[in-house]
Amino acid sequence: MTTTRVPLQYCPECKTQLEAATSLIDGQTPEPGDPTVCIVCTAILIYEPGMMVRLATKDELRALTPANLFELVRTQTAIREMHRQRRRDNYANN
């Protein structure tokens, strides 16, 4: 995994504070136009110039290659599993 700092900002969907991007692929860093996934709500976002994110449009989602779509769904699935595990851990510790 590779983590890259991005400007402090908020997810346009859930308003979570965002300040970093982590790729599941070592050495991969985001660039303007790249899709990403919110670490909390898993909304698919797009980096704009200046590395600020906005919600992906339907046309952008339709234009994703199968490989990019697979990578986004894999990331969403990993985030949801992380949240499930955290809830299980919290339940076990209370």
Ligand SMILES: [Zn+2]
């Ligand atoms: Zn979000």
